[in-house]
Amino acid sequence: MAFWDRGAVPLDDVAAVAAGRLEVRQFVVGPIQTNCFAVVSGGKAMVVDPGAEGARIADALSDAKVELVVATHGHADHVSGVSALVAATGAPFAMAEADVELAMCARRNHAFGITYDDDAPRPDRLLAPGDVVEAGAARFRVLAAPGHTPGGIVFLGEGDAQGIAFVGDTLFAGSAGRTDLPGGSTADLTRTLARLRDEIPPKTHILCGHGEDTTMSWEVAHNPYLR
Incomplete structure (x- = not known):
C-alpha cells in the first residue's frame, strides 16, 4: 500500500488557517492514490476518507486527538483504513446510511480487483443532510451528494472551517465522479x-477524493459538468 504524507494543505486565504487556529493535512493512500484529509483544530482532529493505511495515519496524527472519522462514501479506496484508524485512536466512525452496506463489504465490491486492507466497521453514527460534525472549533455541515454512490455526502465548512469543502469523488478538478459502478x-x-453549484460558495476550496484541490469559482467557470 502507498502512503504519502503531504503535510498541511496551503489554504492561507482561509482566515482560521492564516491565524494558526486550523490546519488541514493531506495523506495520499492506497493503490489508486486516494486523498485522505485530517482537520486539526485546538489539538483535536477529524479524519476524512482513510482509504488505506489507517494505522500509519494514526501515527502521523500523534500530536492530535482524533475525535471522529468520517467517510464521503462507501467505496473501498475511501474506507478500507477506517477499522485500523478506529482501533488505533478509539474514535467513532460516521457516514451516510445509504452507503453502509457498500462500506461494510468494500473489499468484495471494489471494481478494479485490487486488494485493500479491510472492510469498514459498522458506523457509530449515521449522517443525514443538515447534520454537523466537528473537530475543535471547526464545523462541517453535511450535504447530500448521491450519484457516484447512493449515499455520497459532502462536508461543507462553517465557522473556523468556512471556505473548505470535502467532496470525495462527487467533484474533481475539471471533472466529476464516475457513475458506472453499482449504485451509481x-x-x-x-x-x-446542479445543487452544489448553488450551495457551495464560490471562494470555497474543493478538496477532492483524488487529484488536486480546486475552488468552486474555478469549477463553475471551467468544469463542463457544472456549466
Whole structure:
C-alpha cells in the first residue's frame, strides 16, 4: 500500500488557517492514490476518507486527538483504513446510511480487483443532510451528494472551517465522479452537481477524493459538468 504524507494543505486565504487556529493535512493512500484529509483544530482532529493505511495515519496524527472519522462514501479506496484508524485512536466512525452496506463489504465490491486492507466497521453514527460534525472549533455541515454512490455526502465548512469543502469523488478538478459502478446514477449526479453549484460558495476550496484541490469559482467557470 502507498502512503504519502503531504503535510498541511496551503489554504492561507482561509482566515482560521492564516491565524494558526486550523490546519488541514493531506495523506495520499492506497493503490489508486486516494486523498485522505485530517482537520486539526485546538489539538483535536477529524479524519476524512482513510482509504488505506489507517494505522500509519494514526501515527502521523500523534500530536492530535482524533475525535471522529468520517467517510464521503462507501467505496473501498475511501474506507478500507477506517477499522485500523478506529482501533488505533478509539474514535467513532460516521457516514451516510445509504452507503453502509457498500462500506461494510468494500473489499468484495471494489471494481478494479485490487486488494485493500479491510472492510469498514459498522458506523457509530449515521449522517443525514443538515447534520454537523466537528473537530475543535471547526464545523462541517453535511450535504447530500448521491450519484457516484447512493449515499455520497459532502462536508461543507462553517465557522473556523468556512471556505473548505470535502467532496470525495462527487467533484474533481475539471471533472466529476464516475457513475458506472453499482449504485451509481448519472441522473442523480447531475442533480447533485446542479445543487452544489448553488450551495457551495464560490471562494470555497474543493478538496477532492483524488487529484488536486480546486475552488468552486474555478469549477463553475471551467468544469463542463457544472456549466
